[in-house]
Amino acid sequence: MALITVIGASGRQGMAQVDQALKAGYDVRAISRQPDPFAGSKIKGADKVEIRPMDLYDNSTFAHALEDTDYVFYTHPLQARADRAVLVGELGKAAAEANVKRLVWNTSSWIPDKPGDPFTYAGNTQGINALWRSGCPGTVFGSVLFMDNLLTNWARPWIVNEGRYVYPHASHLEANWISLDDVAKFMLASLDRPDMEGAWLNIGGPERLKGPQVAGYLTEALGKDIKYDPCTPEEFGRYLVEAAGDSMPAEMRDEFAKGIQAFYEYNNEAPTKPFEVEMDHVYERFPELDGKLENLGDWTKRQDWGESNARPAFG
Numbered sequence: 001m002a003l004i005t006v007i008g009a010s011g012r013q014g015m016a017q018v019d020q021a022l023k024a025g026y027d028v029r030a031i032s033r034q035p036d037p038f039a040g041s042k043i044k045g046a047d048k049v050e051i052r053p054m055d056l057y058d059n060s061t062f063a064h065a066l067e068d069t070d071y072v073f074y075t076h077p078l079q080a081r082a083d084r085a086v087l088v089g090e091l092g093k094a095a096a097e098a099n100v101k102r103l104v105w106n107t108s109s110w111i112p113d114k115p116g117d118p119f120t121y122a123g124n125t126q127g128i129n130a131l132w133r134s135g136c137p138g139t140v141f142g143s144v145l146f147m148d149n150l151l152t153n154w155a156r157p158w159i160v161n162e163g164r165y166v167y168p169h170a171s172h173l174e175a176n177w178i179s180l181d182d183v184a185k186f187m188l189a190s191l192d193r194p195d196m197e198g199a200w201l202n203i204g205g206p207e208r209l210k211g212p213q214v215a216g217y218l219t220e221a222l223g224k225d226i227k228y229d230p231c232t233p234e235e236f237g238r239y240l241v242e243a244a245g246d247s248m249p250a251e252m253r254d255e256f257a258k259g260i261q262a263f264y265e266y267n268n269e270a271p272t273k274p275f276e277v278e279m280d281h282v283y284e285r286f287p288e289l290d291g292k293l294e295n296l297g298d299w300t301k302r303q304d305w306g307e308s309n310a311r312p313a314f315g
Helices: 012-023 059-066 084-097 120-134 147-151 156-162 180-189 211-222 233-247 250-269 279-285 296-301
Strands: 003-007 027-031 050-052 071-075 102-106 138-143 199-203
Touching: 003 012, 003 059, 012 027, 012 071, 012 180, 059 084, 071 084, 084 102, 084 120, 102 120, 102 180, 120 138, 138 180, 147 156, 147 296, 156 211, 180 199, 199 279, 211 296, 233 250
Parallel strands: 003 027, 003 071, 027 050, 071 102, 102 138, 138 199
Antiparallel strands: none
């Protein structure tokens, strides 16, 4: 079977990609500097995954990591120390040299129709151009907002301990929440699609939801009342920094918090509506996934909402 190399395999998004690739019958190589990146996970077949290290900021480590790879799955790190365009462009060059058939980049955020949008969105456009110029066949997905964010230590404790869904979404904001498993399914579905080579597509889940609707699904799943209690973007920036803990260098903390604040102020009011996805267009491109994507209600019901709050901040 073809080999998929997953970069960032020990993170939340990478784990979902590894899990779905194994279920689809692919051989999987996990790129991680952790010797046992799946410890404690429920990934069936994780013992069959090859582990190789790679430093995303050291090009000399790329060749060994990508050796004999058919496909590469890449997710940009949230706390990256280099621009999106730089990282995906350099990775694309190495993948081209390794004769990789397709590099699939999950941007973890919306892709604008034209350059110039602020925050990560402009970086996504620049990164796509860098990938096309690298010489490696590429596909890019802009996954707009993850259901799995509700399991992190900057969202879950309030839900479980205090019965509050705390998020910086204004009451009017609508979003197509998508599960990380479904993001991985899109990535896998694109591999044998010639029309998706040199293409990008924003993707989301099947429903467009406001905050009270999210709280309603959580209420059903947990069997107790969960209230929608939006925080300000400024408060959310502080929450994320606190959640990162020692993993975030002290010199980055203020800048990161202010960046998150500005990012959500934009998302709440931008006419481009970065959290909304035209799903009719998505289903036109991927008709096999129409009716197969998980809605937030079903997703919340299959999660473990037990007492433990040991959950990841990022990844």
